[in-house]
Amino acid sequence: MGAGWAWAVTAMLAASPGPKVVSSLVKVRPGVSVQGASEARLSVARGECEAAQVVLPGKVRQVTAGPLALKGPGAALSASLWREGFLDVKTPSNSQGEKGPWPDPLLPVDTPAEPSLPAVLYVEVCAPEKQEPGTYRGELRAKADGAAVAPVPFTVEVQPFTLPATASLPTSFGLSLYSMARGHGVSPESAEARSLLRSYARVLLEHRVSAHGMSMTPPPVRFEGGRAVVDFRTYEEEMAPFFEGSLLPSGARFTTAEVRDFRQASTEAEKVAYYRAFAEHFRSKGWSAQLFFYAKDEPKPEDVPLVKAQSSRVRAAGRIPVLVTSPLDDALRGTADILTPTLNCFFPRSGPQTCKNVLPIDKLRSRLPRGAKVWWYQSCNSHGCTGGPAADASVETVYSGWASYMVDHPAPLNRAMGPLAFLTGVDGELYFDTVYAYNTKDPWKDIFEFGGNGDGTLFYPGTPARLGTKEHQPVLSLRLKHIRDGLEDYEYLHLLAKLGDKDAARTLARQLARSGYEIERDPAKWIQVRQDLTTRLNQRWESSEYAKRPGVRP
Numbered sequence: 001m002g003a004g005w006a007w008a009v010t011a012m013l014a015a016s017p018g019p020k021v022v023s024s025l026v027k028v029r030p031g032v033s034v035q036g037a038s039e040a041r042l043s044v045a046r047g048e049c050e051a052a053q054v055v056l057p058g059k060v061r062q063v064t065a066g067p068l069a070l071k072g073p074g075a076a077l078s079a080s081l082w083r084e085g086f087l088d089v090k091t092p093s094n095s096q097g098e099k100g101p102w103p104d105p106l107l108p109v110d111t112p113a114e115p116s117l118p119a120v121l122y123v124e125v126c127a128p129e130k131q132e133p134g135t136y137r138g139e140l141r142a143k144a145d146g147a148a149v150a151p152v153p154f155t156v157e158v159q160p161f162t163l164p165a166t167a168s169l170p171t172s173f174g175l176s177l178y179s180m181a182r183g184h185g186v187s188p189e190s191a192e193a194r195s196l197l198r199s200y201a202r203v204l205l206e207h208r209v210s211a212h213g214m215s216m217t218p219p220p221v222r223f224e225g226g227r228a229v230v231d232f233r234t235y236e237e238e239m240a241p242f243f244e245g246s247l248l249p250s251g252a253r254f255t256t257a258e259v260r261d262f263r264q265a266s267t268e269a270e271k272v273a274y275y276r277a278f279a280e281h282f283r284s285k286g287w288s289a290q291l292f293f294y295a296k297d298e299p300k301p302e303d304v305p306l307v308k309a310q311s312s313r314v315r316a317a318g319r320i321p322v323l324v325t326s327p328l329d330d331a332l333r334g335t336a337d338i339l340t341p342t343l344n345c346f347f348p349r350s351g352p353q354t355c356k357n358v359l360p361i362d363k364l365r366s367r368l369p370r371g372a373k374v375w376w377y378q379s380c381n382s383h384g385c386t387g388g389p390a391a392d393a394s395v396e397t398v399y400s401g402w403a404s405y406m407v408d409h410p411a412p413l414n415r416a417m418g419p420l421a422f423l424t425g426v427d428g429e430l431y432f433d434t435v436y437a438y439n440t441k442d443p444w445k446d447i448f449e450f451g452g453n454g455d456g457t458l459f460y461p462g463t464p465a466r467l468g469t470k471e472h473q474p475v476l477s478l479r480l481k482h483i484r485d486g487l488e489d490y491e492y493l494h495l496l497a498k499l500g501d502k503d504a505a506r507t508l509a510r511q512l513a514r515s516g517y518e519i520e521r522d523p524a525k526w527i528q529v530r531q532d533l534t535t536r537l538n539q540r541w542e543s544s545e546y547a548k549r550p551g552v553r554p
Contacts, residue, residue: 017057017058018038018057018149018150018152019036019038019054019055019056019057019142019149019150019152020034020035020036020037020038020054020055020057021036021037021038021039021040021052021053021054021055021152022034022035022036022052022053022054022055022120023052023053023523023527024050024051024052024053024122024411024481024482024485025411025412025415025482025523025526025527026053026411026523027102027103027410027411027478028053028055028084028103028118028120029100029101029102029103029118030086030100030101030116030117030118034055036055038150038152038153039152039153039154039155040052040054040123040140040152040153040154040155041154041155041156041157042125042154042155042156042157043156043157043159043530043531043534044125044126044127044156044157044158044159045127045158045159045161045162045163045488045491045492045534045537046127046128046129046130046131046133046158046159046160046161046162046163047127047128047129047162047163047164047165047250048126048127048163048488048491049124049125049126049127049484049488050124050125050156050485051122051123051124051125051481052123052154053084053120053121053122053123054120054121054123054140054142054152055118055119055120056119056120056121056142056144056149057144057149058119058144059115059116059119060113060115060119060144060145061112061113061114061115061145062110062112062144062145062146063083063109063110063113063119063121063142063143063144064109064110064142064143065081065109065121065140065141065142065143066140066141066142067079068081068123068138068139068140068154069138070125070136070137070138070154070156071136071137071138072132072134072135072136072137072156072158073132073133073134073135073136074131074132074133074134074136074158075131075132076136077125077126077127077131077136077138077156077158078125079123079124079125079138079140079154080123080124080125080126081109081121081122081123081124081140082106082107082108082109082121082122082124082476083106083107083108083109083110083111083113083119083120083121083122084103084104084105084106084107084118084120084121084122084478085103085104085105085106085107085111085113085460085475086101086102086103086104086105086114086117087101087102087103087104087105087407087444087446087447087453088100088101088445089101089102089407089408089448089453090446090448091387091388091448091453092387092388092389092408092453093383093384093387093404093406093407093408093409093451093452093453094383094384094387094388094389094390094396094399094400094451094452095389095396095400096383096400096401096404096408096409096410096413097406097407097408097409097453098408101117102407102408102453103118103120103478104407104454104460104477104478104479105444105460105475105476105477105478106122106475106476106477106478106481107467107475108467108469109121111467111468119144121140121142122478122481123140123154124481125154125156127156127158128249128250129162129165129250131158132158133158133159133160134157134158135155135156135157135158136155136156136157136158137153137154137155137156138153138154139151139152139153139154140152140154159534159537159538160538160541160542161495161537161538161541161546161554162546162554163488163491163492163495163554164491164554165245165248165250165251165252165253166245166251166252166253166255167208167209167210167252167255167487167491168490168491168494169255169418169421169428169429169487169490169494170210170255170256170290170375170427170428170429171208171209171210171255171256171428171429171430171431171487172210172211172212172255172256172258172292172428172429172430172431173204173209173210173211173212173430173431173433173434173458174211174212174213174431174432174433174434174436174456175197175200175201175204175211175212175213175214175433175434175435176213176214176216176433176435177193177194177197177213177214177215177216178216179433179435179436179438179439180193180196180197180200180435180438180461181193181196182438182439183435183437183438183439183443183461184196184438184461184463184472185463186472192472194215194238196472196473196474197214197215197238198238198241199473199474200434200435200459200474201214201242202247202248203459203474203476203480204434205242205247205248205252205253205254206248206252207480207481207483207484207487208252208484208487208488209480209483209484209487210242210254210255210256210257210289211242211254211434212256212257212258212294213258213433214238214239215238216260217234217235217238217260218235218260218261218262218263219231219232219234219235219260219262219278220234220262221262221265221274221277223265223270223273226269226273227273227277228265228270228273228274228276228277229277230274230277230278230281232281235260239257240285242254242289243257243285243287243288243289244285244287253288253289254289255289255290255428256289256290256291256292256428257282257287257289257290257291257292258291258292258293258294259275259278259291259292259293259294259314259320260278261293262274268313271313272313272316272317273317274317275293275313275314275316275317275320276317276318278291278317278320279291279317279318279319279320283319290321290428291319291320291321292320292321292322292323292337292338293310293314293320293321293322293323294323295307295310295311295322295323295324295325295335295336296310296324297325297432298325298326299324299325299326299332301331304331304332307324307332307335308332308335310322310335311324311334311335311336315337321337321338321373322335322336322337322338323336323337323338323340323375323430324336324338324339324340325340325341325377325430326339326340326341327341327342327345327355327356327357327358327359328341328357328359328364328367328368329357334369336368336372337371337372337373338372338373338374338375338427338428339364339368339372339373339374339375340374340375340376340377340430341355341357341364341374341376342355342376342377342378342379342381342382343376343377343378343379343381343382343402343403343417343516344358344381344382344402344516344517345357345358345359345376346358346359346360346361346364346376346424346426346516347360347515347516347517348360349398349517351394351395351397351398352392352394352395352398353398354381354398354399355381361374361424361425361426373427373428374426374427375426375427375428375429375430376426376429376430377429377430377431377432378402378403378404378405378417378431379432379450379455380450380451380452380455381399382399382402382403382404382516383399383400383402383404383406383409383451383452383455384396384399384451384452385450385451386451387448387451387452400517401413401517401518401519402516402517402519403416403417403420403513403516403517403519404452405431405454405455405458405479405483406452406453406454406455406479407447407453407454407477407479408453410521411478411482411523412512412519412520412521412522412523412526413519413521414478414479414482414483414486415482415483415485415486415489415526416486416512416513416519417429417483417486418483418485418486418487418488418489418490419486419489419490419493419509419512419513420513420516421490422489422490422493422494422497422505422506422509423506423509423510423513431456432456433456433457434456434457434458434459435456435457435458435459436449436455436456436457437449437456437457438457438461443457443459443460443461444460444461444466454477454479458477458479458480458483459474459475459476459477459480460474460475460477461474461475462474462475489512489530492530492533492534492537493505493506493508493509493533495537495554496508496533496536496537496540498554499537499540499541499544500540501536501540504536505533508529508532508533511525511529512525512526512529
């Protein structure tokens with residue numbers, strides 16, 4: 001009887017529509033047909049995470065899924081699972097978006113959902129740096145509203161080459177304790193808020209992103225004989241784990257750190273002494289994070305004297321680069337050690353201009369002092385600052401196609417900044433905020449800011465009331481996963497160049513992103529480029545010092 005029952009269940013599952021495995025580069029939306037496979041096959045470097053989406057059949061409210069363990073030549077790999085939630089877009093970011101539900105928040109798997117929306121599991125496998133290379137296999141078993149669905153086979157190929165734990169491309173994304181606390185409805189002065197802030201920052205670090213802002217509390221200081229005596233104890237309690245690599249098992253570290261300005265310093269000499277103490281403390285600690293001073297953001301003509309004064313006093317302290325968010329501007333000449341224009345300032349394009357001084361990066365560098373660095377950042381100039389398609393077709397064209405972190409844009413646009421960074425050779429990426437909408441509205445209903453859905457918001461506030469959990473937690477977005485995947489694309493390309501095949505790396509990067517607004521949209525092409533990169537890296541890795549000396553990091 002038992003065997004007959006088991007056979008009947010197997011036959012029923014085989015006859016019913018099964019789950020579909022879909023590339024992580026596809027945004028699964030209601031009413032939009034997607035092609036899928038019956039099994040998942042992933043390739044992952046050591047030190048990397050890769051994901052697939054599993055679309056369950058039918059209209060599903062409640063999903064449960066057992067743990068996914070993958071067995072192979074080394075220790076078993078485990079997978080992290082989320083259920084994809086949806087954001088109802090009311091105003092498209094531009095003509096590339098549209099109204100309606102778009103997948104973005106990654107929820108606990110057992111979070112109930114509206115049955116009219118697709119039931120999609122985001123399944124992520126991460127290979128530790130010391131994972132034994134080889135083939136790992138397992139099955140994902142899930143239930144939809146209590147009924148078992150056909151198991152989904154997973155095969156993960158762990159490659160022999162290793163990505164560095166700490167990102168090779170410096171980044172600095174904004175994260176504010178006060179915005180985060182407001183979104184969660186907790187006091188920013190509470191221990192709960194401080195712990196939650198660390199959770200948010202940890203998530204960013206897990207996704208190869210460094211944060212600025214955080215608690216924004218400057219270390220207290222007193223001045224003795226012209227010298228700044230700074231009490232770094234509270235600052236270190238908050239930040240040291242991110243600089244020392246003690247927070248994650250991988251040893252990953254923040255790549256950057258901003259100077260927290262102490263505005264109570266009353267004289268120029270005191271301000272200079274304070275900055276000097278900040279730089280000396282970093283040096284004494286041996287922290288490798290790039291320290292920088294963030295000057296007045298997007299300075300207007302009337303802000304030029306302020307930026308010049310800021311730059312002068314910070315440079316008098318020595319060892320701290322000054323970051324200025326501006327295109328090349330003669331009025332600001334000589335103020336920036338890290339000049340940071342918006343993305344659209346690097347790529348000439350016909351039609352109305354969205355940057356007052358567009359210069360390809362080589363020309364920009366030629367007009368900067370020797371040793372100056374060039375970062376970039378996204379703004380509403382990448383999607384339009386008003387929302388919705390522009391009435392003027394020529395205006396709509398110049399605001400379309402750019403790499404973008406908007407919810408209602410294709411996943412390849414969310415992912416493209418990494419390959420673009422490699423192709424151009426830009427020195428770093430800035431992003432103004434990751435929780436901006438927490439200040440202004442309920443992010444679960446709307447994150448439309450600055451003309452885009454998600455501009456400045458890469459998280460959702462995971463409150464106990466929303467998730468049914470005991471504690472507050474950050475809810476990640478699909479876009480943050482795509483940003484991480486793009487930074488891993490950068491690591492692949494960077495490693496291949498480091499191993500002596502820079503020309504091939506550039507050729508492959510150009511197949512993904514020819515310019516900031518010419519991004520390959522076909523997921524199959526991205527997958528093929530990754531396969532080509534993997535093949536070339538394996539060939540180079542076998543004869544490299546990293547393979548011969550396993551303790552040596554790339």
